[in-house]
Amino acid sequence: MVFFLDLAVYIAPKFGATVIAVWVLFRILKALYQSLFPVAFERFMVKYNREMEETKRELFWDLDFLKKKMDNDLTVLEIGAGTGANFKFYPEGTSVIPLDQSGKFNKYVQEHAKEFPHVKVEKSVLLHGESMRDVPDESVDVVVATMILCSVGDVDKFLQETKRVLKPQGKFYYLEHIAGTKDTTWIRQLQRLVNPVWSAVAEGCSVNKDTWKNINKAGFSRVEYNKFMAPLPSKYHILRPHLVGHAVK
Numbered sequence: 001m002v003f004f005l006d007l008a009v010y011i012a013p014k015f016g017a018t019v020i021a022v023w024v025l026f027r028i029l030k031a032l033y034q035s036l037f038p039v040a041f042e043r044f045m046v047k048y049n050r051e052m053e054e055t056k057r058e059l060f061w062d063l064d065f066l067k068k069k070m071d072n073d074l075t076v077l078e079i080g081a082g083t084g085a086n087f088k089f090y091p092e093g094t095s096v097i098p099l100d101q102s103g104k105f106n107k108y109v110q111e112h113a114k115e116f117p118h119v120k121v122e123k124s125v126l127l128h129g130e131s132m133r134d135v136p137d138e139s140v141d142v143v144v145a146t147m148i149l150c151s152v153g154d155v156d157k158f159l160q161e162t163k164r165v166l167k168p169q170g171k172f173y174y175l176e177h178i179a180g181t182k183d184t185t186w187i188r189q190l191q192r193l194v195n196p197v198w199s200a201v202a203e204g205c206s207v208n209k210d211t212w213k214n215i216n217k218a219g220f221s222r223v224e225y226n227k228f229m230a231p232l233p234s235k236y237h238i239l240r241p242h243l244v245g246h247a248v249k
Contacts, residue, residue: 048147049085051231052175056146059173059244060089063142066171067091070141077140077165079129079158080148084112090119097140098124099132130157135165142166146175150205159218166249172220173246177239179208181227191238198238207238220247 049056067074073093078086081098090096096119098109106124113121125134129145129152143162152158162172180188191208199206215223225245232240 076142078144084109087116092118094119097122143172155214222248
Protein backbone atom coordinates (compact mmCIF):
# COMPACT_ATOMS: atom_id res chain seq x y z
CA MET A 1 0.00 0.00 0.00
CA VAL A 2 2.84 2.39 0.94
CA PHE A 3 4.49 1.66 -2.42
CA PHE A 4 1.37 2.70 -4.37
CA LEU A 5 0.96 5.86 -2.29
CA ASP A 6 4.58 6.81 -2.96
CA LEU A 7 4.05 6.09 -6.68
CA ALA A 8 0.95 8.29 -6.75
CA VAL A 9 2.83 11.14 -5.05
CA TYR A 10 5.65 10.80 -7.61
CA ILE A 11 3.39 10.65 -10.69
CA ALA A 12 0.83 13.31 -9.76
CA PRO A 13 3.08 16.39 -10.23
CA LYS A 14 4.43 15.07 -13.54
CA PHE A 15 1.18 13.94 -15.15
CA GLY A 16 -1.46 15.72 -13.10
CA ALA A 17 -2.25 18.29 -15.79
CA THR A 18 -2.60 15.57 -18.43
CA VAL A 19 -4.89 13.51 -16.24
CA ILE A 20 -7.08 16.53 -15.52
CA ALA A 21 -7.23 17.43 -19.23
CA VAL A 22 -8.25 13.88 -20.15
CA TRP A 23 -10.89 13.88 -17.41
CA VAL A 24 -12.32 17.21 -18.59
CA LEU A 25 -12.34 16.02 -22.21
CA PHE A 26 -14.15 12.83 -21.14
CA ARG A 27 -16.79 14.83 -19.29
CA ILE A 28 -17.33 17.10 -22.30
CA LEU A 29 -17.66 14.18 -24.68
CA LYS A 30 -20.03 12.40 -22.30
CA ALA A 31 -22.24 15.47 -22.00
CA LEU A 32 -22.22 15.92 -25.79
CA TYR A 33 -23.16 12.27 -26.31
CA GLN A 34 -25.98 12.44 -23.78
CA SER A 35 -27.43 15.51 -25.50
CA LEU A 36 -27.08 14.11 -29.03
CA PHE A 37 -28.28 10.55 -28.41
CA PRO A 38 -31.99 11.47 -27.95
CA VAL A 39 -31.84 13.50 -31.19
CA ALA A 40 -30.23 10.65 -33.14
CA PHE A 41 -32.63 8.13 -31.61
CA GLU A 42 -35.64 10.29 -32.49
CA ARG A 43 -34.49 10.47 -36.13
CA PHE A 44 -33.97 6.71 -36.25
CA MET A 45 -37.40 6.09 -34.72
CA VAL A 46 -39.09 8.27 -37.33
CA LYS A 47 -37.74 5.92 -40.01
CA TYR A 48 -38.38 2.83 -37.89
CA ASN A 49 -42.00 3.73 -37.18
CA ARG A 50 -42.64 4.45 -40.84
CA GLU A 51 -41.48 0.94 -41.73
CA MET A 52 -43.21 -0.71 -38.77
CA GLU A 53 -46.51 1.17 -38.73
CA GLU A 54 -48.56 -1.72 -40.10
CA THR A 55 -46.98 -4.10 -37.58
CA LYS A 56 -47.85 -1.75 -34.74
CA ARG A 57 -51.37 -1.29 -36.03
CA GLU A 58 -51.85 -5.06 -35.97
CA LEU A 59 -50.29 -5.29 -32.51
CA PHE A 60 -52.60 -2.70 -30.94
CA TRP A 61 -55.73 -3.51 -32.97
CA ASP A 62 -57.67 -4.95 -29.99
CA LEU A 63 -57.18 -2.05 -27.58
CA ASP A 64 -60.67 -0.76 -28.40
CA PHE A 65 -62.13 -4.16 -27.48
CA LEU A 66 -60.09 -4.22 -24.29
CA LYS A 67 -61.41 -0.79 -23.41
CA LYS A 68 -65.00 -2.03 -23.79
CA LYS A 69 -64.18 -5.13 -21.75
CA MET A 70 -62.76 -3.02 -18.93
CA ASP A 71 -65.85 -0.79 -19.21
CA ASN A 72 -63.72 2.29 -18.67
CA ASP A 73 -61.04 4.41 -20.33
CA LEU A 74 -57.75 2.54 -20.49
CA THR A 75 -54.74 3.32 -18.37
CA VAL A 76 -51.55 2.48 -20.27
CA LEU A 77 -48.14 2.33 -18.67
CA GLU A 78 -45.66 2.76 -21.51
CA ILE A 79 -42.17 1.80 -20.46
CA GLY A 80 -39.59 3.74 -22.43
CA ALA A 81 -42.17 5.83 -24.26
CA GLY A 82 -39.26 7.41 -26.12
CA THR A 83 -40.61 9.88 -28.65
CA GLY A 84 -44.29 9.05 -28.04
CA ALA A 85 -44.64 7.29 -31.39
CA ASN A 86 -47.22 4.81 -30.08
CA PHE A 87 -49.73 7.40 -28.89
CA LYS A 88 -51.63 7.44 -32.16
CA PHE A 89 -52.55 3.77 -31.78
CA TYR A 90 -54.28 4.23 -28.43
CA PRO A 91 -58.10 4.60 -28.19
CA GLU A 92 -59.88 7.84 -27.43
CA GLY A 93 -59.66 8.74 -23.74
CA THR A 94 -56.62 6.59 -22.95
CA SER A 95 -54.46 7.79 -20.06
CA VAL A 96 -50.78 7.18 -20.76
CA ILE A 97 -48.20 7.05 -18.00
CA PRO A 98 -44.73 7.31 -19.58
CA LEU A 99 -41.99 5.58 -17.61
CA ASP A 100 -38.42 6.62 -18.38
CA GLN A 101 -35.32 5.94 -16.33
CA SER A 102 -33.65 9.24 -17.21
CA GLY A 103 -36.20 11.72 -18.53
CA LYS A 104 -34.09 12.39 -21.64
CA PHE A 105 -37.08 12.01 -23.94
CA ASN A 106 -39.61 14.07 -21.97
CA LYS A 107 -39.44 16.88 -24.54
CA TYR A 108 -40.32 14.51 -27.39
CA VAL A 109 -43.09 12.85 -25.37
CA GLN A 110 -44.75 16.20 -24.71
CA GLU A 111 -44.39 17.28 -28.35
CA HIS A 112 -46.09 14.10 -29.60
CA ALA A 113 -48.76 14.40 -26.92
CA LYS A 114 -49.84 17.68 -28.53
CA GLU A 115 -50.19 15.90 -31.88
CA PHE A 116 -52.56 13.30 -30.41
CA PRO A 117 -55.00 15.10 -28.10
CA HIS A 118 -57.26 12.04 -27.97
CA VAL A 119 -54.94 10.61 -25.28
CA LYS A 120 -54.12 12.09 -21.90
CA VAL A 121 -50.41 11.94 -21.17
CA GLU A 122 -49.68 11.90 -17.45
CA LYS A 123 -46.51 13.11 -15.77
CA SER A 124 -43.53 10.89 -16.58
CA VAL A 125 -42.36 8.45 -13.92
CA LEU A 126 -38.56 8.40 -13.66
CA LEU A 127 -37.83 4.78 -12.81
CA HIS A 128 -36.21 1.65 -14.21
CA GLY A 129 -38.55 -0.97 -15.62
CA GLU A 130 -37.01 -3.51 -13.24
CA SER A 131 -38.14 -1.46 -10.23
CA MET A 132 -41.43 0.38 -10.73
CA ARG A 133 -41.89 0.97 -7.01
CA ASP A 134 -43.97 4.14 -7.48
CA VAL A 135 -46.53 2.30 -9.62
CA PRO A 136 -49.12 0.58 -7.37
CA ASP A 137 -50.04 -3.10 -7.65
CA GLU A 138 -52.77 -3.93 -10.20
CA SER A 139 -53.17 -0.27 -11.21
CA VAL A 140 -52.93 -0.30 -15.03
CA ASP A 141 -54.89 -2.04 -17.77
CA VAL A 142 -52.04 -2.23 -20.26
CA VAL A 143 -48.25 -2.21 -20.22
CA VAL A 144 -46.46 -1.38 -23.48
CA ALA A 145 -42.79 -1.91 -24.30
CA THR A 146 -41.53 -1.33 -27.84
CA MET A 147 -37.81 -1.32 -28.56
CA ILE A 148 -36.99 -1.23 -24.85
CA LEU A 149 -36.29 -4.75 -23.58
CA CYS A 150 -33.04 -4.71 -25.55
CA SER A 151 -31.70 -2.21 -22.99
CA VAL A 152 -33.09 -3.84 -19.85
CA GLY A 153 -30.45 -5.37 -17.61
CA ASP A 154 -32.71 -7.92 -15.89
CA VAL A 155 -35.54 -8.90 -18.23
CA ASP A 156 -37.01 -11.46 -15.81
CA LYS A 157 -37.33 -8.85 -13.07
CA PHE A 158 -38.82 -6.41 -15.59
CA LEU A 159 -41.51 -8.95 -16.50
CA GLN A 160 -42.34 -9.68 -12.86
CA GLU A 161 -42.79 -5.96 -12.26
CA THR A 162 -44.97 -5.80 -15.36
CA LYS A 163 -47.22 -8.54 -13.97
CA ARG A 164 -47.37 -6.83 -10.59
CA VAL A 165 -48.68 -3.50 -11.91
CA LEU A 166 -51.17 -5.05 -14.37
CA LYS A 167 -54.77 -5.49 -13.31
CA PRO A 168 -56.21 -9.02 -13.52
CA GLN A 169 -56.58 -9.93 -17.21
CA GLY A 170 -54.48 -6.89 -18.12
CA LYS A 171 -52.25 -7.17 -21.19
CA PHE A 172 -48.60 -6.63 -21.91
CA TYR A 173 -47.85 -5.58 -25.52
CA TYR A 174 -44.32 -5.84 -26.88
CA LEU A 175 -42.39 -5.26 -30.08
CA GLU A 176 -38.66 -5.88 -29.82
CA HIS A 177 -35.61 -6.61 -31.91
CA ILE A 178 -34.03 -9.91 -30.83
CA ALA A 179 -31.21 -12.32 -31.54
CA GLY A 180 -31.32 -14.07 -34.89
CA THR A 181 -33.16 -17.38 -34.81
CA LYS A 182 -32.11 -20.71 -36.33
CA ASP A 183 -33.30 -19.48 -39.70
CA THR A 184 -30.87 -16.58 -39.57
CA THR A 185 -27.77 -18.14 -37.98
CA TRP A 186 -25.28 -15.86 -39.75
CA ILE A 187 -27.07 -12.80 -38.39
CA ARG A 188 -26.83 -14.22 -34.90
CA GLN A 189 -23.08 -14.68 -35.28
CA LEU A 190 -22.73 -11.12 -36.54
CA GLN A 191 -24.79 -9.87 -33.61
CA ARG A 192 -22.51 -11.64 -31.15
CA LEU A 193 -19.49 -10.11 -32.82
CA VAL A 194 -20.66 -6.50 -32.79
CA ASN A 195 -22.71 -6.53 -29.58
CA PRO A 196 -19.98 -5.28 -27.17
CA VAL A 197 -19.32 -2.17 -29.26
CA TRP A 198 -23.00 -1.68 -30.14
CA SER A 199 -24.02 -1.86 -26.49
CA ALA A 200 -21.36 0.68 -25.49
CA VAL A 201 -22.54 3.33 -27.95
CA ALA A 202 -26.29 2.62 -27.86
CA GLU A 203 -27.17 3.18 -24.21
CA GLY A 204 -26.77 -0.48 -23.23
CA CYS A 205 -28.87 -1.86 -26.08
CA SER A 206 -28.13 -5.54 -26.78
CA VAL A 207 -28.73 -7.09 -30.20
CA ASN A 208 -28.49 -10.73 -29.15
CA LYS A 209 -31.25 -11.32 -26.58
CA ASP A 210 -33.58 -14.35 -26.70
CA THR A 211 -36.40 -12.25 -25.25
CA TRP A 212 -39.16 -14.74 -26.12
CA LYS A 213 -37.62 -17.24 -23.68
CA ASN A 214 -37.96 -14.77 -20.80
CA ILE A 215 -41.59 -14.07 -21.70
CA ASN A 216 -42.40 -17.78 -21.98
CA LYS A 217 -41.27 -18.48 -18.42
CA ALA A 218 -42.61 -15.28 -16.80
CA GLY A 219 -45.87 -16.88 -15.66
CA PHE A 220 -48.44 -15.06 -17.79
CA SER A 221 -51.74 -16.89 -18.23
CA ARG A 222 -51.52 -16.60 -22.02
CA VAL A 223 -48.65 -15.67 -24.32
CA GLU A 224 -48.84 -15.06 -28.06
CA TYR A 225 -46.05 -13.84 -30.31
CA ASN A 226 -44.53 -14.02 -33.75
CA LYS A 227 -40.86 -13.88 -34.75
CA PHE A 228 -40.22 -12.18 -38.07
CA MET A 229 -37.69 -10.20 -40.10
CA ALA A 230 -38.54 -6.50 -39.95
CA PRO A 231 -38.54 -4.55 -43.24
CA LEU A 232 -35.64 -2.33 -42.25
CA PRO A 233 -32.88 -0.98 -44.56
CA SER A 234 -29.86 -3.25 -45.05
CA LYS A 235 -27.61 -1.05 -42.91
CA TYR A 236 -29.77 -2.07 -39.91
CA HIS A 237 -29.54 -5.77 -40.70
CA ILE A 238 -28.54 -6.78 -37.17
CA LEU A 239 -31.80 -5.20 -35.95
CA ARG A 240 -34.06 -7.01 -38.42
CA PRO A 241 -34.90 -10.11 -36.32
CA HIS A 242 -38.00 -9.08 -34.37
CA LEU A 243 -40.52 -10.33 -31.83
CA VAL A 244 -44.08 -9.01 -31.64
CA GLY A 245 -46.91 -10.14 -29.42
CA HIS A 246 -48.84 -9.80 -26.21
CA ALA A 247 -49.18 -11.59 -22.89
CA VAL A 248 -52.18 -11.71 -20.52
CA LYS A 249 -51.78 -11.59 -16.75
